[in-house]
Amino acid sequence: MDIDAIVKGRRSIRKYQPQEVSRQILEDILATALWAPSGSNRQDWEVIAVRGEKRDQLVAIVEGAKHHIQPNLEKLFPEKIIQLSMQFFKDLGGAPAVLLVYIPCKESQCETAQDKRGRFRPDVQHFDRLLSAAALIQNLLLTAHAHGLGTCWMVGPKYVEEKINDLFGMTDKELVSIIPIGYPDQTPPAPPRKEGVIRWEGF
Numbered sequence: 001m002d003i004d005a006i007v008k009g010r011r012s013i014r015k016y017q018p019q020e021v022s023r024q025i026l027e028d029i030l031a032t033a034l035w036a037p038s039g040s041n042r043q044d045w046e047v048i049a050v051r052g053e054k055r056d057q058l059v060a061i062v063e064g065a066k067h068h069i070q071p072n073l074e075k076l077f078p079e080k081i082i083q084l085s086m087q088f089f090k091d092l093g094g095a096p097a098v099l100l101v102y103i104p105c106k107e108s109q110c111e112t113a114q115d116k117r118g119r120f121r122p123d124v125q126h127f128d129r130l131l132s133a134a135a136l137i138q139n140l141l142l143t144a145h146a147h148g149l150g151t152c153w154m155v156g157p158k159y160v161e162e163k164i165n166d167l168f169g170m171t172d173k174e175l176v177s178i179i180p181i182g183y184p185d186q187t188p189p190a191p192p193r194k195e196g197v198i199r200w201e202g203f
């Protein structure tokens, strides 16, 4: 697949086959994804790959985000989409594995050390880390798609972040997103992309 086909062909997958994804395949995907750029090349992200019992416990926790998310969706989408979305939060579409991406907490929350070189204000450093994690996640989605796997980038589970962090013993990290991963059991149509978002100057 060329890069154009990979980028345009990736979809958010919300229904998965029960077939397991081997650790080897996940290792290959992560090894590629971790070539993402990062602010000052810090690479201070952490990925947790989960399956089995812990995955089941995670799914049960994520279901608790439903009642936070539903009111927001009701403002934006028709009933059918809301029901599908709620079902996805209930079971993560049956995805056999889930990846979680973490970055260090904001300094004000849980870090005492100052940047000795004083190059970044803490919030700027946090901004860098978030953007770097987003680059890693997009690499992950695209590489998984190139391997025939489906994914869905999810921020909704942030509503139940504390419980997720407790499950994985994360005391000093912030959850950026979770990404269910598995072999797709659906081929959703591509949601249209907005036009008119580019301003050309001097062309």
Ligand SMILES: Cc1cc2nc3c(=O)[nH]c(=O)nc-3n(C[C@H](O)[C@H](O)[C@H](O)COP(=O)(O)O)c2cc1C
Residues within 6 Å of the ligand: 010, 011, 012, 013, 085, 088, 152, 153, 154, 155, 156, 157, 190, 191
């Ligand atoms: C930052 C971010 C957060 C997202 N959070 C969720 C989420 O919580 N639940 C969900 O079902 N999809 C989530 N998505 C997926 C988007 O709904 C999806 O990317 C968008 O509708 C476009 O569809 P596509 O990915 O198939 O191109 C998220 C995507 C991004 C980039």
